[in-house]
Amino acid sequence: MNTSNQITINAPYDRIFELASEIEEWPKILPHYRYVRLHKKDGNRKWVTMSAWRNFIPVTWSAIETVIPGNSDQPGRIIFKHIKGLVRGMDVEWSFTPQGDNILVTIAHELRNPPYPVRILGKRLTELIVGQGFIGNIAGKTLRRVKELAESL
Numbered sequence: 001m002n003t004s005n006q007i008t009i010n011a012p013y014d015r016i017f018e019l020a021s022e023i024e025e026w027p028k029i030l031p032h033y034r035y036v037r038l039h040k041k042d043g044n045r046k047w048v049t050m051s052a053w054r055n056f057i058p059v060t061w062s063a064i065e066t067v068i069p070g071n072s073d074q075p076g077r078i079i080f081k082h083i084k085g086l087v088r089g090m091d092v093e094w095s096f097t098p099q100g101d102n103i104l105v106t107i108a109h110e111l112r113n114p115p116y117p118v119r120i121l122g123k124r125l126t127e128l129i130v131g132q133g134f135i136g137n138i139a140g141k142t143l144r145r146v147k148e149l150a151e152s153l
Contacts (some may be wrong), residue, residue: 001090001123003131004108007143011150013072013096016103019146020094021067021078023048029149032141034058044068049084052138059134061085063092072098087130088115105146107139 009016019029023046027033034051041047044067051060062084070076075096082090090111097104113119114126121129 001111001114001126001131002109003127003136003139004106005136005139005143006104006106007147008099008102008104009147009150010102011147011153013075013098013103015153016105016146016150017070017076017078017096019149020105021065021076023050023065026050026142030142030145032138032145034060047083054134054137057134059085059138061087070096075103086115086118087111087135089113105143107143109135109139 023036024038027035030052032053034053035049037049039047039049046065047062048065049060049062051058053059061082063080063082066079066081068077068079075098077096078094080092082088082092090109093108095106095108097106109131111118111126111130114121114130118126118130
């Protein structure tokens with residue numbers, strides 16, 4: 001399963017990157033996030049349990065976030081490895097591409113070997129239900145809210 005969401009944000013890179021990388025703050029700034037529980041922090045890595053709403057359905061997973069700092073000339077990246085939940089093994093990458101006064105923000109999700117019970121859906125249904133229906137929905141809400149917050153300053 002491969003899926004991605006993109007949005008163009010007209011705000012300073014540093015502000016966008018801060019909103020995206022400080023995941024402990026997400027439940028305060030992203031209305032669809034229920035919680036982010038920090039279990040361990042080691043340098044630029046955080047072990048967390050996260051939960052968000054997909055409409056009225058709660059979705060929970062554990063992940064390791066790795067923040068690779070950068071700047072507006074050479075943007076950083078934010079990488080997540082899902083270690084528990086229905087999509088354990090999924091790799092997620094936030095990337096930031098300068099485009100003049102704007103930044104194109106992309107969240108890419110890749111799940112090479114879906115765990116049981118997701119794998120019984122097959123490739124097409126996994127992409128449709130899990131990728132677009134859940135992951136794409138939550139990532140899209142996240143990007144739209146980050147845009148709203150970053151551009152409001």
